[in-house]
Structures are given as C-alpha cells and as structure tokens.
Amino acid sequence: MTTTMTQPGADGARPSRATMKDVARLAGVSIKTVSRVVNGEPGAGDAVRQRVLAAADRLDYRHNHGASTLRRKDARSGIVGALLQDVGNSFSAGLLRALEDALRGAGLSVLAASLDEEPERERGIVADLVARRADGLVLMPASRRHEYLISEYRAGLPLVFVDREPHGLDCDSVTVNNHGGALAATAHLIAAGHRRIAMLSDLHDIETAVQRRAGYRAAIDAAGIAFDPALLVHSVRSEQEAAEVVTRLLALADPPTAILAGRNIITIGSVRALRTAGLIHQVALVGFDDFPMADLVEPGLTVVRQDVRRIGAEVSRILLDRLGGSIAPPQHVVLEPSLVLRGSGEIRPGPQARTR
Structure with a gap:
C-alpha cells in the first residue's frame, strides 16, 4: 500500500x-x-x-x-534504561551498542544516560525511569551503596549491574576480572625486563580502579620489586591530566621505563605525553580497555581488552530472562579480559635503566 x-x-x-x-x-x-x-x-x-x-x-x-x-497496569513500556558512566567514552558507547543490538529483537528500546560518577545524578535518573515505568534497568553505578533500589527490586523491577558489583543489594551483575587483567599486564611488562613501572589510575574509590591497582601491586610484589608510591598515581580523570602526570613522572631522577594506564582516556593522554617527549619508542605502555584506532598508532597499543559485545550479550540475556519471568537466584557473571599485544607493551627498557 x-x-x-x-x-x-x-x-x-x-x-x-x-x-x-x-x-x-x-x-x-x-x-x-x-x-x-x-x-x-x-x-x-x-x-x-x-x-x-x-x-x-x-x-x-x-x-x-x-x-x-x-x-493497563500489567503492560510494559518497551523501554530499558541503561545508566552508564559516560556514553561518549568508547567503552560505554560500545556497551550501549551491544545492548541495543541484543534487545532490539525483543522489541525493547534502550534509553541511555551518563552518570559522570555523580551518585545524586544516578538516583535522580533512576527515579525518573521508574516513574516512566521502564521495564528494566542496566546500571553502571556511581553510588557506592545500593540499598535505595531494594523496594523497586522487590516490586519486580529487573536490575542488572554492569562493570561494577551491587553493594547492599543482591541482584544480577556482569563484571570483568579487573584484578587479573591488571596483574597480567604488569607481569607482561616485568617479563620484558621493566622494574620501574608506573600506573595511572582513576578515582581512588571507584571499584574497578581499586581492583586494577590491586592487580598491579600483586604483580610488583610477586616479582620482588620494591614498590615506589611515587609511581602509582590515582584520581586521573582526563586525557590532559594523564599527559601532565606522565610528563612529571618522566622528569623524575629515576623515571619509569613502562606505564600501565588504568583506562582508555588515560592511555590516550599517556601517548600524547610520550610522543611530545620523544619517548614513544623508548617507554613501554599498556592500556586497560581497547578503543578505536589503538592499532593504528605507531607503535600499536598493547591493551587489556574487555569483550564489550560479550558483556552486552550477557547483560541482555539475564535481563530478558528476568523479563520472561525467571525467579532464579541472582547471577554474578565475571568475564576474563585478554591481553592484546601490538608493540607498545613489548618495548624493553633501555641500557640506561636502573635495575631494582
């Protein structure tokens, strides 16, 4: 017609x-x-x-x-709320696309919002989505405690936490082994001969950052390397801050020969600083999180990759099960990241580097 x-x-x-x-x-x-x-x-x-x-x-x-x-009290809105930290970030954007692809076939639309590590913003958006009768929520929380969601959870609202675990509420979650990923990355740098390994990390109390710092420390300790607190810098929130931190570290009397960047924007800032200093081929770099064109820089960036599509698929599977009436105990899925070798993390320390 x-x-x-x-x-x-x-x-x-x-x-x-x-x-x-x-x-x-x-x-x-x-x-x-x-x-x-x-x-x-x-x-x-x-x-x-x-x-x-x-x-x-x-x-x-x-x-x-x-x-x-x-x-109709029993009707569904056809909307799933996805509350992520920053939909402009490549990790959150990739996760959002994976959710959309998986849920579209079930007739569900995804309404996304950025939380920007603001707990009050999180609570306000959750309240708004509940008022709009969202069928379910996918939450990458900014808040540290989640008891405020208990009443909605008991009322039957499907909740799936992603990237970070729920606290004060036992509900479904899909996370990544951040500790293991950071440990593997640091051990990889140690195996290449590095002893002065710096780590740039996110906010001090973000759960994923805490786990990644712990993995870094575990690898340093296991290798018998003396920990230097000057080489572990947290609360790095932007590319510019990352570039400034790396520049300061390179100016130390005994600078790092390798860097572990705790998230993708930190990796990008680190690359800028190393390139500006003319050390992009002398200082090793491993980033946590892959991102577009990470393989096109020179040298290609070695990264700890989280399988974003699989994360989205697991979240969607659990959510659809709950919407289908599943009353099984909460699932806590932990996925393993992979170390992708492209060159930047395989640079060996120069002959001038001190050994400790």
Missing part, C-alpha cells in the same frame, strides 16, 4: 494527529477492536487486523504507548 505524507493546510497550520477513533471509522470497526490490534491483544481475526493496520498506515496513525501503559 502506498502511503502519502500529509501536508500542512493552506493556512500553514499543522494538521492534527490521527486518533484511534479515526482509524476505527476508516476500518469500519469499533475503537475497542483498534485498541486490541495496536496493543497486540487477542480478539481480532486476521482479516480485521489487516484492515485496521492498513487504515492506521493510511492515516499515519502512531500509537501512544505511554497512554496505553497507564491504562
């Missing part, structure tokens, strides 16, 4: 949107029949259903899902 776009009237006024009553009149059925068809309810034969859909198409009718949800 050919659909013709409705044009504004001669006076330039915007025409009113077609209503369910208009569709019923054109299809020659009752408003209740139209309601059954557009809401996917039984009670209308195939021929009637096709007639209603054809009338709706001809009139450019758009169903008001929000209104029907308010009328």
Whole structure:
C-alpha cells in the first residue's frame, strides 16, 4: 500500500494527529477492536487486523504507548534504561551498542544516560525511569551503596549491574576480572625486563580502579620489586591530566621505563605525553580497555581488552530472562579480559635503566 505524507493546510497550520477513533471509522470497526490490534491483544481475526493496520498506515496513525501503559497496569513500556558512566567514552558507547543490538529483537528500546560518577545524578535518573515505568534497568553505578533500589527490586523491577558489583543489594551483575587483567599486564611488562613501572589510575574509590591497582601491586610484589608510591598515581580523570602526570613522572631522577594506564582516556593522554617527549619508542605502555584506532598508532597499543559485545550479550540475556519471568537466584557473571599485544607493551627498557 502506498502511503502519502500529509501536508500542512493552506493556512500553514499543522494538521492534527490521527486518533484511534479515526482509524476505527476508516476500518469500519469499533475503537475497542483498534485498541486490541495496536496493543497486540487477542480478539481480532486476521482479516480485521489487516484492515485496521492498513487504515492506521493510511492515516499515519502512531500509537501512544505511554497512554496505553497507564491504562493497563500489567503492560510494559518497551523501554530499558541503561545508566552508564559516560556514553561518549568508547567503552560505554560500545556497551550501549551491544545492548541495543541484543534487545532490539525483543522489541525493547534502550534509553541511555551518563552518570559522570555523580551518585545524586544516578538516583535522580533512576527515579525518573521508574516513574516512566521502564521495564528494566542496566546500571553502571556511581553510588557506592545500593540499598535505595531494594523496594523497586522487590516490586519486580529487573536490575542488572554492569562493570561494577551491587553493594547492599543482591541482584544480577556482569563484571570483568579487573584484578587479573591488571596483574597480567604488569607481569607482561616485568617479563620484558621493566622494574620501574608506573600506573595511572582513576578515582581512588571507584571499584574497578581499586581492583586494577590491586592487580598491579600483586604483580610488583610477586616479582620482588620494591614498590615506589611515587609511581602509582590515582584520581586521573582526563586525557590532559594523564599527559601532565606522565610528563612529571618522566622528569623524575629515576623515571619509569613502562606505564600501565588504568583506562582508555588515560592511555590516550599517556601517548600524547610520550610522543611530545620523544619517548614513544623508548617507554613501554599498556592500556586497560581497547578503543578505536589503538592499532593504528605507531607503535600499536598493547591493551587489556574487555569483550564489550560479550558483556552486552550477557547483560541482555539475564535481563530478558528476568523479563520472561525467571525467579532464579541472582547471577554474578565475571568475564576474563585478554591481553592484546601490538608493540607498545613489548618495548624493553633501555641500557640506561636502573635495575631494582
């Protein structure tokens, strides 16, 4: 059937949107029949259903899902809220796309928001999504405790935590072995001969940052290397801050010969500083998190890669199970990251480097 776009009237006024009553009149059925068809309810034969859909198409009718949800207490909104730290960051953006791809087939749309490590912002957005009757929430929390979600969880709202575990609430989660990833990265640098290994980390109390710092320390201790607190810098929040920190570290009397960057924006800032200093081929660098074009810089960046698509697939699987009525005990999925070798992490310390 050919659909013709409705044009504004001669006076330039915007025409009113077609209503369910208009569709019923054109299809020659009752408003209740139209309601059954557009809401996917039984009670209308195939021929009637096709007639209603054809009338709706001809009139450019758009169903008001929000209104029907308010009328039907058991109805779903078709919306899943995804509260991530920064949808502009490549990790969060990749995770969001993976969620969209996995949930679209189930007729669900993803409404995303950035939390920016602000607990109050998190609570406000959660309250807004609950008021809008979101079918479920995917949460990369900024808050440290999550008891405030207990009432919604008990009421049946599916909650899946991602990247960070829930605290004060036992619900589903999908995380990565951050400790193991950082330990493997640091051990890789140690195996290449490095003893002066710096680490730049995120905010002091972010769970993933704590775990990555612990992995770094575990590898240093296991190798019998004396820990130098000057080489572990936390609360690095931007590319610019990372570049400034690396520049200061390179100016030490005994500078690092290798760097572990605790997240992707820190890696980018570290690359800028090393390139500015002319040391991009002399100081080894391993980043936590892969990102687009990390393989195109020279040398290619060695990274601890989190499989973002698998993370999104696991989150979606659990969420769809809950929406399908699963009452199984909470699942706590921990995925293993992988070390991707591209060159920057395989640079060996120069002959001038001190051994300790």
